[in-house]
Amino acid sequence: MNGQWLGVKHMNPGLVQRDSNLVINIDKLNHFYRGAIFDWPLDPPHICAFIPLQVPIDLNPFTFESRVYAFAGPNEPQFVDGSEYFGKLTGKPVSVPRRVYVEGDWCGDRMRLSYTTDLGTGGHAVVERMGKNPKSDLVARRITWEEAKNVFGHAPYRTCAYRGHANSEWPLRSLYHREGRADLYRYNAEDMRLLYNRLSGSLPQPMNMLDNDSRGGFLHLLQHHGYPTPLLDWSYSPYVAAFFAFRHCGVAQDGAEERYVRIFKFDMETYLTTVEPISLLATPRSNLTFMEFPTQNNPRAVPQHALSALTSVDDIERYIKLREGFFGKAFLEAFDIPISEASKALSDLRSMGITVGSLFPGIDGACEEMRSVRFP
Numbered sequence: 001m002n003g004q005w006l007g008v009k010h011m012n013p014g015l016v017q018r019d020s021n022l023v024i025n026i027d028k029l030n031h032f033y034r035g036a037i038f039d040w041p042l043d044p045p046h047i048c049a050f051i052p053l054q055v056p057i058d059l060n061p062f063t064f065e066s067r068v069y070a071f072a073g074p075n076e077p078q079f080v081d082g083s084e085y086f087g088k089l090t091g092k093p094v095s096v097p098r099r100v101y102v103e104g105d106w107c108g109d110r111m112r113l114s115y116t117t118d119l120g121t122g123g124h125a126v127v128e129r130m131g132k133n134p135k136s137d138l139v140a141r142r143i144t145w146e147e148a149k150n151v152f153g154h155a156p157y158r159t160c161a162y163r164g165h166a167n168s169e170w171p172l173r174s175l176y177h178r179e180g181r182a183d184l185y186r187y188n189a190e191d192m193r194l195l196y197n198r199l200s201g202s203l204p205q206p207m208n209m210l211d212n213d214s215r216g217g218f219l220h221l222l223q224h225h226g227y228p229t230p231l232l233d234w235s236y237s238p239y240v241a242a243f244f245a246f247r248h249c250g251v252a253q254d255g256a257e258e259r260y261v262r263i264f265k266f267d268m269e270t271y272l273t274t275v276e277p278i279s280l281l282a283t284p285r286s287n288l289t290f291m292e293f294p295t296q297n298n299p300r301a302v303p304q305h306a307l308s309a310l311t312s313v314d315d316i317e318r319y320i321k322l323r324e325g326f327f328g329k330a331f332l333e334a335f336d337i338p339i340s341e342a343s344k345a346l347s348d349l350r351s352m353g354i355t356v357g358s359l360f361p362g363i364d365g366a367c368e369e370m371r372s373v374r375f376p
Contacts, residue, residue, distance in 0.1 A: 001055070001106050002028040002035075004182040004314040007127030009039060009113075019043070022125055023284060024053070024111075025182035031057055035183045038071070038284035045089065047071065048284050050079045051100060061105035068097050068117070071284055095119065130314035131178075136171040138317050140262060140334035145341040148263065149348070152238035159269040161234040161290060161307060164245030168262040168336045172316040175228040184230060184282040184312055192281075195222060203297050212279065217294035219281065220308055224300050230281070230312065234290070236305040238263065242345060243354050245337070252340035260336035266290075271331045275323055279310070286319055287312040299361045346372075 005024040020042055026035035032054050039049040048071035055062045069079040070086070086094035097117035104113040109129040116122040143151065152162070163172075181187065196209055196218060208214045223229045235241050245261035252259070268290055277289040288311045295301040313319045320332050337345070349355070357369035 001033045001057070001060075001111070002026045002180050002182065004130040004177065005111055005127040006130055007111075007125055009123055009125040011121065011123040019123075022127055023286065024127055025184070026053065027181055027183045027186060028057065033057055034186075036185065036284075040284075045086075047082075047085070047089075049082065050284065051102075053102075061103065063101070063103050065099065065101045068100050070096075074280055074283075097121065130318070131173060133171065133315075135169045136262070136317060136334075138171075138332070138334045140168060140260075140336040142260065142336045145337055145345045145348070148238075148242065148335060148337055151335065152242075152263075152265075155238075155265075158236050159267070160238075161236065161266040161268050161309075162238040162241035163232070163234045163264040163266075164241035164243070165262040165264070166245055166247070166249040168260040168334075170262070172232060172264065172320075173314065174230050174232050174311055174316075175223075176230040177314040179228045181228070182314065187230070188282040192219070195227065205296050207296060213294050214296070215281070216279075216291060216310075217296050217298065220293040220301065220306075221298045223308065224298060224306075231308040231310055232316070233304075234266065234307050234309060236307065237354075238265070239349055239352055239354050240304055240359065242337075243349050243356075243359065246339075246342045246345050246349075247356065249339045249342055252338070252342070259339050261339055261342075263335045263337065265333045265335065267331050267333075270329055274327050274329060281310065283312055285312065288316060288319055288323075300359065303359050303361065 003026060005022070005026070007022050009020045009022050011019045021040045023038040023040070024035065026033050034054050037051040037053055039051065040046065050069040050071050051066050053064060053066065055064055068082055070082040072078055072080045072085055082096040082098065083094060086096055097119050099118040100115050102113060102115045104111060106112070109132045111127045111129070112124070113127070114122070114124040176187070192209070192215070200206070207218050209218065219229055219231060223231045223233060241263050245263055249261045250259075272290065278285060278287045279289055279291060288309055290307055290309050292307045293301070300306070317332075324331055355369045356372070357365045359365065360368070
């Protein structure tokens with residue numbers, strides 16, 4: 001049950017048309033599934049309802065009763081009493097549900113919910129698990145390494161972002177979501193505090209965790225050292241992305257079916273002028289925002305021409321496709337290159353000064369680089 005679920009809610013009566021979209025983020029914690037339901041109405045006022053969720057892991061079908069809050073935006077507190085919030089907006093008393101009783105069941109990648117509020121209203125919903133497809137759905141263009149150098153050499157610097165995958169079948173998905181986590185409010189409150197308390201004494205320079213930029217820089221530092229985060233690493237350099245694609249792609253086997261690495265190209269210039277950015281780590285909205293963080297304590301960021309995509313969505317490729325359809329613009333492309341060209345590609349990249357030693361300053365990077373030379 002843990003993970004991210006999306007779907008639609010229908011209020012009774014009027015079961016034909018949906019009245020809101022649901023985003024459900026659930027973590028597995030000890031003996032419970034815990035998280036939140038975010039209910040986004042289709043008609044004005046577009047005020048999101050927030051419903052905390054807790055269900056024993058061995059209870060299916062399940063029931064729970066919870067308070068209903070209103071999402072007041074990025075201000076503190078973000079979640080407030082709905083009646084008071086609606087009253088402030090309308091200037092008159094408004095009666096909205098304060099409690100909800102939910103019944104549901106889930107099987108595989110599908111969950112059914114029905115609900116009744118303390119005002120007597122009710123409805124039902126069907127939601128679908130995100131991130132269920134282990135393979136990318138993106139149709140890529142197959143090219144040679146020589147063609148790739150020609151393709152990537154024409155985009156002006158910093159107008160596009162690039163990412164390399166050692167396997168062309170891997171989808172765009174953050175390590176945080178691959179680990180089965182989804183509740184970013186819990187991550188923000190618990191993981192970030194725990195990691196900073198543990199690592200602050202090891203940081204050469206102190207970081208102000210009350211400052212958004214510093215918190216982002218710390219999150220980026222965690223990402224570069226293997227801790228699961230809701231970030232996806234990108235680079236302004238297509239050749240850095242190519243290095244990460246070929247670095248651990250394996251060796252082509254004689255007679256075996258050809259395998260491919262993949263390089264993603266994202267049109268940042270168009271995206272950033274089209275889609276509203278949300279620079280918050282935790283948000284009830286579906287979000288994919290590109291950000292550059294301070295490089296404090298992170299010597300890897302500059303040589304990797306690094307930037308990150310901060311995301312609250314599990315299925316990033318699906319989200320991008322929906323945004324492309326909504327705005328009628330193309331943001332994302334993919335290029336697949338045979339792994340049989342890995343030696344040539346890495347040799348060319350070495351001539352450009354792109355090696356594991358240059359991208360990972362320090363003893364580990366230097367040793368891995370010399371190992372690839374001395375023990376090819």
